[in-house]
Amino acid sequence: MVKSLLEEVMTVSLRRGILYPSAEIYGGLAGFYDFGPIGTRIRNHLVNLWRTRFVENRDFVYEVSGNTLLPSPVFKASGHLNHFTDPSAECSKGHVTRVDTLIEERLKIPAEGKTDKELEAIIQEHKLRCPVCGDPLKEVKSFGLMFGTNVGGERRQAFLRPETAQNIFLGFKRVQTAMRAKLPFGVAQIGRSYRNEISPRQGIVRVREFGQMEIEYFINPDQLNDCPLFEDLAQVSLNFVTREAQEKAMKKSSTDYASIQLTVHEAIKKKVVPNQWMACILGDEVEFFKHLGIPEKAIRFRHMRPEETPHYSGGNFDLEIHLSFGWKEVIGNAYRRDHDLQSHMKGSQKDLSLDIEGKKVVPHVIEPSFGIDRLIYAILEHTYRPKDDTRGWTWFQIPNTLAPYHAVILPLLNRPELEEKASTLFSVCKQQGLAVIYDASGRIGRRYARADEIGIPKAVTIDPQSLEDETATIRDRDTGNQTRHLISQIPIILKP
RNA sequence: GCGGUCGUGGUCUAGUGGUUAUGAUUUCGGCCUUCCACGCCGAAUACCCGGGUUCGAAUCCCGGCGACCGCACCA
DSSP: OOOOHHHHHHHHHHHTTSEEETTGGGTOOTTOEEEOHHHHHHHHHHHHHHHIIIIITOTTEEEEOOOSEEEHHHHHHHSHHHHHOOEEEEETTOOEEEHHHHHHHHHOOOOTTOOHHHHHHHHHHHTOBOTTTOOBEEEEEEOOSSOEEEETTTTEEEEEOSSTHHHHHHTHHHHHHHTTOOSSEEEEEEEEEEOOOSSOBTTTTBOSEEEEEEEEEEEOGGGTTOOTTHHHHTTOEEEEEOHHHHHHHHHTTOOOOOOEEEEHHHHHHTTSSSSHHHHHHHHHHHHHHTTTTOOGGGEEEEEOOGGGSOTTOSOEEEEEEEETTEEEEEEEEEEEETHHHHHHHHHHOOOOOEEETTEEEOOEEEEEEEEHHHHHHHHHHHHEEOOOSSOSSOEEOOOTTTSSOSEEEEESSSOHHHHHHHHHHHHHHHHTTOOEEEOOSSOHHHHHHHHHHTTOOEEEEEOHHHHHHSEEEEEETTTOOEEEEEGGGHHHHHOO
16 A cells, blocks of 8 residues: 555654544544644644744734633624535535525525524425536535534523634734733734534644634734834745736646745735735745745745635735645735724624724734644654665654754663663753653664654763763764764753 | 545554464563664554344444545635
8 A cells, every 4th residue: 555645644643642633542533633742742842933933022912812612793793603604405416505595596585594404394395406407405504614512501602713813803902902002013822723624634734623823913004014024024035826827827727836936025016915014924934934844945825816815805825835735725824904803893892993193093904824733744744754775764854943852862771870871961951951851772773763753853872981981972863973072061062 | 525445453464254363563571782673582462333144254234433535615
């Protein structure tokens, strides 16, 4: 059996404790994965890296942490509820039809608020058929995107959020007043979201519960071309797929889109992006990605086509990563104008505008939204190194900043003197805040292999010479080369 | 959701109605050993779940669950 790269990476991940199916001993549940001990470490490192760059290093970004379960009026206002509980039916040929609109159009009967069963009864009664091919329609199902439940004694309807963003809009006024924030400012959130995908696919790339790292940048609509990050990011080079390039390719019924290379500065000048803020946000992402081990040529920004974006969008740019099964969205960058705040103003009857020089201003929003799980998969796939002639085992060339541990400490031989020295070094490293593990079992080559397989960048070996001159070797994961250092210096050398 | 392929120790795998269910590797214990899974000995661990057919099912049938691929879906 030939395994796809996806299956290979998933198998290694399973074996090495990176991730595994949720509730696996009960057969699992499609679209749900747990991170194991190694995966959790990598995930935490990724999240920390993100937080450091986009929150801690910015004095105008505040991080919040919202609940995943929210009452239904939130999603009525946001539009998720209407958009995602369309009752549909399928015919025997597989055409899916929205039955509420069908009933209203054909029979002039209002379908609003009817249950699936009631709609099905109407279809049966009036013998409605598939509008495409005329075949009979099967049972009516609501393909709801959101997981719903009921809360408390009153059984109030609530849903698991399909994106982290809503909490930020809901708490917008609180954050702004509490932090005395002036436009522009950002509110960040790292959390989980839920979408009841019809068919999850490709391991952790399309799952039903997933992690997101999002920022809503709130910007005065008059200052969209006045981004404080511009100076730092103007020269960052971006790879764009324009709408024109997509149209051109689609005419030839190809999905092989041509891309163009532009700096942040040029992208603004040539109006490839709607405003300076958007360009800077994209540039910021490219800079962040330089630390993740994904080659630059595997990253592009695709301008979403009009039919892919909602009416209120001022331009969406997906950061896509090339994976073994094609280009995949990993970050959605959406210029949402004032849509979200306006919707919640209407829905809640609360004023979410800001007073700026005596004028009521509803900020515009640009939202970069990172999918944590697919980003981790992309990192794993791009840093995965299969067995070859030089190395008889698979390994991950994960950047040091993301690797699960800084180093592994190994006594070369099974001798008390060596083990004692090694475990002393191990304790010292831990005291110095290094993430290290200790491994004394099996022959040395096997232990190097074990460390490589989870991407540990350095292996420190205590050998008989260590007893004589207080030195030890450091093996580099990427080259296999060893260098000898004073043991007292090793914790300093290992510091990232 | 539809269709195709598939489901055996942690991993990979042999096994087309009756086997102590194959082998490798991993893991663990022991020995050996001055550095890249490739020295030796030993041990542990498996037929996805539920029904059915049959004297007897890992094997055949039905249903479910899960994986991969294609279509559809992915505001």
